[in-house]
Amino acid sequence: xxxxxxxxxxxxxxxxxxxxxxxxxxxxxxxxxxxxxxxxxxxxxxxxxxxxxxxxxxxxxxxxxxxxxxxxxxxxxxxxxxxxxxxxxxxxxxxxxxxxxxxxxxxxxxxxxxxxxxxxxxxxxxxxxxxxxxxxxxxxxxxxxxxxxxxxxxxxxxxxxxxxxxxxxxxxxxxxxxxxxxxxxxxxxxxxxxxxxxxxxxxxxxxxxxxxxxxxxxxxxxxxxxxxxxxxxxxxxxxxxxxxxxxxxxxxxxxxxxxxxxxxxxxxxxxxxxxxxxxxxxxxxxxxxxxxxxxxxxxxxxxxxxxxxxxxxxxxxxxxxxxxxxxxxxxxxxxxxxxxxxxxxxxxxxxxxxxxxxxxxxxxxxxxxxxxxxxxxxxxxxxxxxxxxxxxxxxxxxxxxxxxxxxxxxxxxxxxxxxxxxxxxxxxxxxxxxxxxxxxxxxxxxxxxxxxxxxxxxxxxxxxxxxxxxxxxxxxxxxxxxxxxxxxxxxxxxxxxxxxxxxxxxxxxxxxxxxxxxxxxxxxxxxxxxxxxxxxx
Amino acid sequence: xxxxxxxxxxxxxxxxxxxxxxxxxxxxxxxxxxxxxxxxxxxxxxxxxxxxxxxxxxxxxxxxxxxxxxxxxxxxxxxxxxxxxxxxxxxxxxxxxxxxxxxxxxxxxxxxxxxxxxxxxxxxxxxxxxxxxxxxxxxxxxxxxxxxxxxxxxxxxxxxxxxxxxxxxxxxxxxxxxxxxxxxxxxxxxxxxxxxxxxxxxxxxxxxxxxxxxxxxxxxxxxxxxxxxxxxxxxxxxxxxxxxxxxxxxxxxxxxxxxxxxxxxxxxxxxxxxxxxxxxxxxxxxxxxxxxxxxxxxxxxxxxxxxxxxxxxxxxxxxxxxxxxxxxxxxxxxxxxxxxxxxxxx
Numbered sequence: 001x002x003x004x005x006x007x008x009x010x011x012x013x014x015x016x017x018x019x020x021x022x023x024x025x026x027x028x029x030x031x032x033x034x035x036x037x038x039x040x041x042x043x044x045x046x047x048x049x050x051x052x053x054x055x056x057x058x059x060x061x062x063x064x065x066x067x068x069x070x071x072x073x074x075x076x077x078x079x080x081x082x083x084x085x086x087x088x089x090x091x092x093x094x095x096x097x098x099x100x101x102x103x104x105x106x107x108x109x110x111x112x113x114x115x116x117x118x119x120x121x122x123x124x125x126x127x128x129x130x131x132x133x134x135x136x137x138x139x140x141x142x143x144x145x146x147x148x149x150x151x152x153x154x155x156x157x158x159x160x161x162x163x164x165x166x167x168x169x170x171x172x173x174x175x176x177x178x179x180x181x182x183x184x185x186x187x188x189x190x191x192x193x194x195x196x197x198x199x200x201x202x203x204x205x206x207x208x209x210x211x212x213x214x215x216x217x218x219x220x221x222x223x224x225x226x227x228x229x230x231x232x233x234x235x236x237x238x239x240x241x242x243x244x245x246x247x248x249x250x251x252x253x254x255x256x257x258x259x260x261x262x263x264x265x266x267x268x269x270x271x272x273x274x275x276x277x278x279x280x281x282x283x284x285x286x287x288x289x290x291x292x293x294x295x296x297x298x299x300x301x302x303x304x305x306x307x308x309x310x311x312x313x314x315x316x317x318x319x320x321x322x323x324x325x326x327x328x329x330x331x332x333x334x335x336x337x338x339x340x341x342x343x344x345x346x347x348x349x350x351x352x353x354x355x356x357x358x359x360x361x362x363x364x365x366x367x368x369x370x371x372x373x374x375x376x377x378x379x380x381x382x383x384x385x386x387x388x389x390x391x392x393x394x395x396x397x398x399x400x401x402x403x404x405x406x407x408x409x410x411x412x413x414x415x416x417x418x419x420x421x422x423x424x425x426x427x428x429x430x431x432x433x434x435x436x437x438x439x440x441x442x443x444x445x446x447x448x449x450x451x452x453x454x455x456x457x458x459x460x461x462x463x464x465x466x467x468x469x470x471x472x473x474x475x476x477x478x479x480x481x482x483x484x485x486x487x488x489x490x491x492x493x494x495x496x497x498x499x500x501x502x503x504x505x506x507x508x509x510x511x512x513x514x515x516x517x518x519x520x521x522x523x524x525x526x527x528x529x530x531x532x533x534x535x536x537x
Numbered sequence: 538x539x540x541x542x543x544x545x546x547x548x549x550x551x552x553x554x555x556x557x558x559x560x561x562x563x564x565x566x567x568x569x570x571x572x573x574x575x576x577x578x579x580x581x582x583x584x585x586x587x588x589x590x591x592x593x594x595x596x597x598x599x600x601x602x603x604x605x606x607x608x609x610x611x612x613x614x615x616x617x618x619x620x621x622x623x624x625x626x627x628x629x630x631x632x633x634x635x636x637x638x639x640x641x642x643x644x645x646x647x648x649x650x651x652x653x654x655x656x657x658x659x660x661x662x663x664x665x666x667x668x669x670x671x672x673x674x675x676x677x678x679x680x681x682x683x684x685x686x687x688x689x690x691x692x693x694x695x696x697x698x699x700x701x702x703x704x705x706x707x708x709x710x711x712x713x714x715x716x717x718x719x720x721x722x723x724x725x726x727x728x729x730x731x732x733x734x735x736x737x738x739x740x741x742x743x744x745x746x747x748x749x750x751x752x753x754x755x756x757x758x759x760x761x762x763x764x765x766x767x768x769x770x771x772x773x774x775x776x777x778x779x780x781x782x783x784x785x786x787x788x789x790x791x792x793x794x795x796x797x798x799x800x801x802x803x804x805x806x807x808x809x810x811x812x813x814x815x816x817x818x819x820x821x822x823x824x825x826x827x828x829x830x831x832x833x834x835x836x837x838x839x840x841x842x843x844x845x846x847x848x849x850x851x852x853x854x855x856x857x858x859x860x861x862x863x864x865x866x867x868x869x870x871x872x873x874x875x876x877x878x879x880x881x882x883x
Contacts, residue, residue, distance in 0.1 A: 117760070376617050472602070478572075
């Protein structure tokens, strides 16, 4: 029996590992092959940014650092204030807020543009100068608000990962503010830094918000160069400084995350007595909460106010039903296929030594690739000699593969964090006493990892729903996604239709979030028997 | 025994993968089909393609582009698919990218009988593409901000210090029709004068925004006094009742004229349904489609001898176009874009 299980494992795990590498690393390798079409004489000029490109890179990095600091600062403050609320609606607010993460960046940009226009009308009537939504500050502000849901989620995870017994010990000896500064924050710092790194990366590769605020960044330069020359190999070389920056960031934060991930500190921290803050700190924290409500409320308010009525909304939905259905199928498939391949990649990280490092790189480097380049890599790979005969290219698998190529690494990262939170002693006990690998997996490992698997699938589901740049390049003829339709109408200027469709997108995400929350609550009740604390004691 | 088990498991995994693959790939209908890639907004192109389906019974499988992809979308997809083409027809909302596809060897020559009435200036001499249903570059002014006597009438007015640069706008001249316009100015004026013009715009702080639709929206809601955009965007603002006025620039005697940008349609070399592709091209080049596109608000200048000229939203019944060959525009695309990159993305 055990021999058969081993045999199964020895086939399934390498197959899934190979599938991850094919789906996620394959497009990157296909792009690397296209480097051969770039004349060697051009390489140094493209690889080493000089003059204009160097300044662009410098400013892009500056903006990303600013967004990272601002986003995580606000995220931490909000996580602290919401952490005080253990019951009632505010207790779950942070997780509801996190569900707004997949709102497209342009939704935030257009919402704030709409608000600025309204404000300027008022300012004009009272004779004051109009506000301008352009420049670095505007780009920074909108990017911070766009990424803040992710920051709140990551900061919450970081705070909850701190062993509560250490916090309680510190609070016995010192005021809460000192306990926070000297114990909580240093202990949460590795995960907070990882969050800051992730936000830095997301900001660095985004050009939609900066270009709407008329700010030029390196990511736009890459698209512009791609548009001028239509050469993916050349675009890959132009994007090298950005890739090196992101890879360096990932390696820097990876060291922190690795130490966190491999630390057997698996306890969950939930304070019995909430922190008590002095008035000055409370003002700052509630100020951050107000910003969060603005970040969530303004886009939703802007969308609702632009809808042309219920009948129009119903008509919009009816016309977009095929796109809605196709988007849901793609997102569900991406979320499901993500689970086994992201799981194997996350397991690979814990294997240690060179294979462990290799898996880290396989998870982190693809995150730095811009979407259109991934799309071109996917075409080169799946429509290339040999692969084209499989019939996958041109089928409905392609948007699923595009979503996986972009987001399975993020799904794997979530699972790495989830695995860290599993009590290794439970796994060791299960391994010692197991009669069957499959039974052990289903009865021990799966229940322990269920919340992490759900989070990983949920993240991939939500991000897939709003994916545009890679999907556009590989969508099968005759099929379109909801996001493609939204951007089409955006150009047409049909604000009511765009608002309606974006609200549908948001609603789909919220419904998934609701289902996931209910599942988690039921799961928690089922798995926490009498006498079992939330920390597993 | 173990080898047998391993083989059985591997076979099970393969069967599951094959079943999934079949479920997602075997849903293709057996009826006649044609695959079209189009950069024309779905809201305009979809009804026209549906009419073709109704008339011929051929199912149209379309892939649409979006402005946010900044022309890196379908054109790059077609180039990447060149070794194993998936599309039969490319219907482009403008011309420059089609010329790039011809240069890349993506297109196949086809002489449509319906192209006979198209002016020679809007056809490829080797019949790799045909232009139809033109749009024009126009100035769109906010009537609350610009008095009737101060309306601009030339693109040179964008350099007039009477208007602060930050009240005027253009889309990034690296993408779409604005890039084609820049290349056309390079071809007409010469590269030095063309570059000087755009450097002067940049020096004046003219706002460079994310697309022609953004120029339209910013003019319509008063964030810009006036800007350079396309007729389809400008007419959308007029139809929505925004306080705007469309000005066809440089229409006086001896003036430059404005750039008329044709839609272009082309047959993809080695596409899966060439016969249906040709039928679709014939349909798109019909006078009925040219008029339907003017009615729908996408096109505003018919390029055929037979179809009615210009749309109702425009202030004039005829438009004086720039005297520049499209092949010359193509020659200046790359140098102009390279200059625009260094002038505006910094």
